[in-house]
Amino acid sequence: MSTKLYKNPIPTVDAIIQRESEILLIKRKKDPFKDMLALPGGFVNEYEKVEEAIVREVREETTLEIKLVEILGVYSDPKRDPRKHILTVVFVGETVNKNAKAVAADDAAAISWLDLEFIDNHSFAFDHRKIINDYMKWRISHSTFWSSKN
Amino acid sequence: MSTKLYKNPIPTVDAIIQRESEILLIKRKKDPFKDMLALPGGFVNEYEKVEEAIVREVREETTLEIKLVEILGVYSDPKRDPRKHILTVVFVGETVNKNAKAVAADDAAAISWLDLEFIDNHSFAFDHRKIINDYMKWRISHSTFWSSKN
Numbered sequence: 199m200s201t202k203l204y205k206n207p208i209p210t211v212d213a214i215i216q217r218e219s220e221i222l223l224i225k226r227k228k229d230p231f232k233d234m235l236a237l238p239g240g241f242v243n244e245y246e247k248v249e250e251a252i253v254r255e256v257r258e259e260t261t262l263e264i265k266l267v268e269i270l271g272v273y274s275d276p277k278r279d280p281r282k283h284i285l286t287v288v289f290v291g292e293t294v295n296k297n298a299k300a301v302a303a304d305d306a307a308a309i310s311w312l313d314l315e316f317i318d319n320h321s322f323a324f325d326h327r328k329i330i331n332d333y334m335k336w337r338i339s340h341s342t343f344w345s346s347k348n
Numbered sequence: 349m350s351t352k353l354y355k356n357p358i359p360t361v362d363a364i365i366q367r368e369s370e371i372l373l374i375k376r377k378k379d380p381f382k383d384m385l386a387l388p389g390g391f392v393n394e395y396e397k398v399e400e401a402i403v404r405e406v407r408e409e410t411t412l413e414i415k416l417v418e419i420l421g422v423y424s425d426p427k428r429d430p431r432k433h434i435l436t437v438v439f440v441g442e443t444v445n446k447n448a449k450a451v452a453a454d455d456a457a458a459i460s461w462l463d464l465e466f467i468d469n470h471s472f473a474f475d476h477r478k479i480i481n482d483y484m485k486w487r488i489s490h491s492t493f494w495s496s497k498n
Contacts, residue, residue, distance in 0.1 A: 249424075
């Protein structure tokens with residue numbers, strides 16, 4: 199059984215937290231992609247559901263409580279993370295308290311709401327630019343996405 | 349790094365293959381849930397995308413080629429599989445060739461199209477009954493699902 203475990207990708211979760219025309223982004227404190235913008239997220243622990251993992255990760259990195267809206271997609275291209283083969287489940291969510299202020303913590307060096315109109319002016323960690331592009335399509339179609347889907 | 353790998357759930361993929369009011373089900377050849385009905389699916393290999401894994405698993409178990417329509421949901425309740433913590437990405441798909449005949453192979457002892465009206469008359473492996481119930485909601489709403497979402 200131990201050898202089998204090495205042959206599977208490792209699951210993570212990420213969140214698009216939406217507020218009208220803005221989404222919440224963090225500046226990464228650590229490598230890979232240190233100092234670049236990224237969606238909040240992280241590894242799923244054993245015995246933790248993905249829907250619990252994303253709420254916990256967002257709380258740890260931003261201090262915000264979120265509610266989940268939909269699954270945007272599952273991204274699993276083995277080249278999306280330079281460390282190893284990492285699969286991510288991406289949720290669309292919203293803050294529970296619309297007036298709560300995000301505070302950068304844990305793996306986030308800084309945090310900011312960014313208007314989707316300004317996405318082109320930034321570079322993103324991992325495949326998060328593709329994920330944000332897919333989210334912009336999702337706002338119109340409400341369809342789901344994966345790494346090789348255009 | 350080796351200890352970290354043991355702390356993550358293991359990813360699998362499953363498919364709802366739809367044909368009008370029917371879906372394709374297999375009878376499991378092996379434990380757990382030997383002889384019970386289940387959705388076709390299996391483990392995601394390292395360096396394989398989830399969208400590739402589900403096409404491969406359906407081909408291996410049914411000989412059918414499928415195209416993917418949407419992601420139905422991601423199910424990761426640690427109690428959904430008696431062996432270990434297994435997370436599954438569930439796709440909705442359709443056969444590429446509408447006249448191709450499914451042939452049971454690999455982990456499938458038998459295979460059959462089942463009308464959704466007859467779902468209540470059967471028992472299912474894992475949490476596949478919940479997944480099929482969610483699919484019936486999806487046919488109306490096109491929303492996405494997870495283990496703790498009703």
